[in-house]
Structures are given as C-alpha cells and as structure tokens.
Amino acid sequence: MPQVLSAKEQGLFRTVVRNYEDKQYKKGIKAADQILKKNPKHGDTLAMKALIMNSQGKTDEAFALAKVALQCDMKSHVCWHVYGLLYRAVKNFEEAIKAYKFALRLEPDSQQIQRDLALLQVQMRDYQGYLNSRRAMLTARPSARQSWTALAVAHHLNGNLSEAEGVLTSYEETLKNPPSKTDFENSEAVMYKNSLIAEQGDFQKALDHLESAGKHTLDRLAYYELRATYLTKLGRTEEATKAYRALIDRNSEYKMYYDGLIEAMGISEDKAAKKQLFDEYAEKYPRCDAARRLPLDFLEGDEFKEAADQYINRMLDKGVPSTFANLKHLYSSSFKKDTLPALVQQYIDSGKSEANDEPKRSGDTSKGASAAFYFLAQHYNYYRSRDLDKAMEFVEKAIELEPNSVDFHMTQARIWKHYGNSQKASEIMEKARTLDTRDRHINTKAAKYQLRDNEGDAALKTMGLFTRAETVGGPLADLHDMQCVWYLTEDGESYARQGKIGLALKRFTSIYNIFDVWQEDQFDFHSFSLRKGQIRAYIDMMRWEDQLREHTFYSRAALSAVDVYLKLHDKPLSNGTNGNSDANGDDAAERKKAAKKARKEAQKAEREAIAKKNEPNKATKEVEADPKKKDDDPDGAKLAATTEPMNDAMKFLTPLLQFSPKSIDVQTAGFEVYMRRKKYVLALKCLLAAAALDKEHSKVHQQIVRFKVAIDSEFESSESKISPKTKEVITSEFNLLPASTSLTKFNDDYLASHKDCARRTLSALSVRKLISPDAAPTCEKDVAAVLKLSAITVEEAQEALTLLRSWNSSEVDAFKSSAAQKWPKATIFE
Structure with a gap:
C-alpha cells in the first residue's frame, strides 16, 4: 500500500x-x-x-x-511516468512507450502523460498509435487549434488525406469570427490544407481553395507558385502562362519557372519557340544569366555554336570564374564538348580578351585572357576531356596574368591531385589558402588536401584557424561538436590508409553517431512545429528524416567503415593498436609497446571511474547542464580490438542496404560481409541486386565466380551446415552463370570482352588466379602488363599495384618502376 x-x-x-x-x-x-x-x-x-x-x-x-x-x-502513475522518462533519456523509446501506456491506464486524464506518449509514438513512426493519442487529446482540449492541427497531421502521416482535410474543415466551422489576415498560424494552416487537397489529386478544388481561403496567405511566393502549378495541371494555358511570367518577373534566374512556362505554353518539343522565349527574356533582363545559359541545353549545331559563342564571350569578358562549372554538364554531348574549348581558344586568338569594355579589376587589363586560360585549364582537367599537361600549361598562364587568384591556384592543386602527387597538391592548396586567410572555403579545401596527403596534424592546425579557441579539447573537439562530417570522413579515410585502424573506426563511428543525433533531434520538433504552426515544413522534415541515411555523407563513411572491418576480419590485428597492419620488425615491436601502454591507460581510467563512482557526493557547484561525458576510448583501441568485426560491420551496412539499394558499391559490400558470415542466401540477394544494376561491373564479375566456387564447395562438403531448403533456394535463384559454362570459359569470355579496360582486366585476372592457383606467375605478369593499356588511369594502376602487393608478387618493384616512368609526376609509385 x-x-x-x-x-x-x-x-x-x-x-x-x-x-x-x-x-x-x-x-x-x-x-x-x-x-x-x-x-x-x-x-x-x-x-x-x-x-x-x-x-x-x-x-x-x-x-x-x-x-x-x-x-x-505499482499503481502510481507518477512512478510509471518517471520510469518512461528515464527510458526516454537513454533513447530506449520502445520501453518508454510501454511505461507511458501503463501510466495512462492508471491516470487516463493526464494531459502530460498523453502528450509525452504521443511525441514518442510519432518519433517511432507508430502512426496508428499517434492517431489514437491525438484523438484523445483533442477530446480533452477541443478549443485549442493545436489539437485539431495535430490530429490532421496524424491522419496525414497515417495516409488518410481526406480525413486530415476534414479535421481542418471541422475546426474552421467552429470559428465564430474569421482569423486576422496577419495570423501566421492560420495562414500556415490554410496552406497546409491546400497541400492536402492537391496531394489527393483534385487540382480544381485545390485552385478554388487557394483563390478563396489562400488569397491572403502571408506566404505570397508559395501562393503564386501553387497557382501557376494548378493552372498548368488543369490545362488553362493562357492563365498558367501569365502566372509563370509573373514569377519570372519576380526572379528571372530560377530555372524551374522557365521549365513551368515552357510546359504551360506547350512548346517542350519546339526548339525554335523555346529559343525565342529565352531571347525575349535575355533582352528584357540584360543582366540575367539563366536566359542565356539554359538554351545551350537543347540547342544543336550552328545554333548552339552561335549561342555558346555569345555566352562565353560575355562571361569571359567579365572574368567569371564559374563559367566552366556552368557549362560542364554539356560535356555529355561530344559535339558540345569539342565546340566549347574551340570557342574559348578562338576568343583568345581573336584578341577580344585585351579589348573588352567590361570594367577591369585593380587596373588589370588581361581579365578576359586569364579567364579564358582558366576555362581551358578546367576543361583539360575534367574527367571527360582530361589532358593534365595541357591543363597545367593553361593554369600556369592564368596564374602568370593573375598571380594572386585563389581560384587559379586551387585548380592547379586539383591538377596535381589528378597527377597522383598528393604532396604537391597539398602544398599548392596551402599556398592558395595564404592568398585569402579569411575565406573559410579555401581553408577547408587546404585541410582536405592535407588529409589526402595524410598530414593529419597540419590539417587540424589549419581547421583550428576557424574553430572556437575556447572549446575544451581543441579544434578536434569543436569539429565533433559542430558535426563537421566531411572532416571526420576524410580524417578517418586518412587513418585507414595509414593502417591506424582504431582511429579510423573512431572517426567513422562518430559519423554514425552524428546521424543518430540528427535522427533524435527531430524529437523536439514534434511539439515545436505544432506550437509555432509550421506544419508544411514539419511534414517535409519528417519525410527527409525517413530517408536520412541515404545521404551520401553517410554512404561514404559507412562503406569506408565496412571496408576497414572486412580487412580486420581477413587479417586481424595482433595487438589492436593504431599501427600499420602490414609492418613488421621494429614497427611491430613499437606497436606492441603502444598496445601495452594503451591497455594500462584504459585499466587506469576504469579504476578511476569506479573509485569516483563509489565516492560519496562531494559539495560541488550546482550544474544546470548535463555533465560532459568523458571519452573512455579516445584512440579507438577498443573498436579495433573487436572480436566480431562482421557483426560490427552490420551496424553500418544495414542502413545502407535499406536506404541505398540502387548503389552497386553498397550491394557489393553487402555481398562481402554476408559471405564472410556464411549467410549465403543474403549474399546471393546482394549479388543479384548488383548484377541487375551492372552485370559487367568488375566487382560483380569477381563475386559471381567467388559465390559459385564457395557454394560448390559447401554443397560437396560433408560438414556443410547449409539446410536442404537453403540449398534449394540458392540453386533456383542463382542464374547468373549458364549451367553448361565452365568458370574458366566464363572468365575468359569476360576478359576478351573487356581487354581494353584495366579495372575489368584486373578483375578477370584475380578470378583466373582463384580458379587456377597454378597460373599465379602468369597472372602476375598479366597484371603488370595492364600498364600498356592506352586508357589506363593512375587510379587503376594503383589498384593493380595493390593487387600485386596482396599476392606478395615479385612483380611489385618492376611494376612500380614502370608506373613511375609512365607517370613521372605521380608520387604514389615511389
């Protein structure tokens, strides 16, 4: 009692x-x-x-x-509510929901418990439960607009669009006096209701509602955009055209308005009409860039050449650095790819660069020439038209004319990067940084290039120029606090290249945790957005959060982490330190000492933590904020010492397979993990998905053969643990190899089909060595011979070198020597 x-x-x-x-x-x-x-x-x-x-x-x-x-x-709702709050504090939302429900049974009229339960339900995407909670809350407080809006949102998230619209309509009918025209919450509610109507596909009703209730909305731009969209959907051409022209008059640089106008006018396939339209706006707005650039997307032949010549002359006269960036998307057309540099060269040869009427910068009379040289440097550095020697020649000419240009030096550094000389690239990028020490962009670029050159300390010092000096823990702590994902990714990949597994995993795990924080950060917005009436933005946020981990930032870090765990599984570290796993001798001894030291420090920290925990509470100053947790594994030693790397890899891999199933890199990574875990059905699922994306991909070809070899071995083994049902599934679904074709012939056919592609040739040679171990010496010589391929790149040559090293081949030294002669400016073969 x-x-x-x-x-x-x-x-x-x-x-x-x-x-x-x-x-x-x-x-x-x-x-x-x-x-x-x-x-x-x-x-x-x-x-x-x-x-x-x-x-x-x-x-x-x-x-x-x-x-x-x-x-x-046991029958106190306070006790159960507190129990739920404790679980919510440790992010165990499932248990928190159970506790809240129990508390609500004991105290059904508690608004606080009901609200806390509703917030957790929407956080966990229990939309049906959220709908029930919001309905109960509305019954308890029918006079509050928030309660009605929240119920409409619950119906919307649950897929009941008409019910959501009906709830908002019901609330409007309860109002005795119309809301003020300056009432922001009402304005947003009206526009939200309009979006619900449109989402149901009833554009006539949406337009009528917009014209009546939404006519005085405070979001005028949304009103004009939606009106133009609805008119176009309804086929009211003249009114839609007028609406889009009004939008272009508001913002003549927005491409979507031009696209909408073209659709409304019905001239999507009429190039002459589109050209006339853009010419009209180019004349109407002399400073408008979009009206001159967009026609280049659809014009062909002499019309393209004439328009491109006018555009390029205009941009080079002004010395606009982004000219190439504006046009490089046109390089998918070989004609346009050849025409644009020819026009720039023609501009240089004609002497226009010395005689344009544009105002000069700081008395410089060669702005057009330097901009033209810069364009050509970027052109020859671009992967579709790469000629690095020419790119370097032109960028040096540009720098000679404008020696203090940050953009020119950045491109020069990028060219050195493509040469394969990360050290020189880092030096040039650092020089570019010193030309403008107040520019955060060039500062981050310099740090990125330093990390690419494995200069971690220098990169951290560079980033420290823009971090908060008062942050405890220095620049790195501030970068973690600011969730600087790009830096943590680059830093982790740098440590992975150096064999510092613990620190690499530490960085990738930090990125994983940052995405967890972003997932959890939405919690406060479930109540905030309703309180402020920002419903449309809230719905957009919810949809974005649902696809959060398909972001490229996560994909890149997660794939890198999975790769580290695969290497850790194949070649476990003997000491769990941040040393190079391929080193030996003195290096191994040093790593052993470091491991011993790291273990001692970890044990000491653990003892201190236990002692502090057992101490009676000391009189300390009242702390209002949550205490800062101390990192008990700053170097990632515990992460590197894992005994189950494949289970750890699954933490990163599972979201990838869920949110990025169309990425071939994700599917091939999934195959590698599942094969090592002997989950053959799941490995086959990844393999089939990868083959559907690109069956001729180098990794896919290799994995097809490896899967066949592994499965045949398992099926023939008397100790196989594969069940008859699993065997039946694999046999029926694995159709990537013709039943009558031998692996040798399959591989030889692939090699013959792709003999001019270095990466696919390397894949075929790896397979040949797998199925015919006796052919290893021949395979090694064939790998070394890929240097003779005319289309081979520095990156592919580096992959060949890595393959030879993994085989402990005697061809390594000869390959490095030949590669160094082929690419004398590259340092990766030293």
Missing part, C-alpha cells in the same frame, strides 16, 4: 517537483530525503529523486531507484 503524506510533506513533495523543473537538483534531493526520512517507501518521492539523479548524470542509480519506487507503489 502506498504511504500517505501529511500536509507538510505534501508541500515538500511539491517543492521537489518545482526544484526539478527549475534544475535546482541539490535542493530537490535534500527535500526528497526529508520526505523519505519519515516515509521511506513513498513511491512518488522515490521516483522524483530518481528523475533528479538522472539529470545529475547518475543514470544507473536512477534506474535502480525507479525500480524500487515501482515496487513500493
């Missing part, structure tokens, strides 16, 4: 609650202890004390005390 408090103690209990809300935690503990002195089994007080202890960072003690509180009073 719960203990009953006296009037005085009830007042003390209210003080405990108030102290918790005001973050006066020490006072709250003191007041709670006063109550518990006379009533040691008062569940509500024990629960509140647990809540305060959790806010002080004592999570384990808080959970233990909350369980005691429940044992003392």
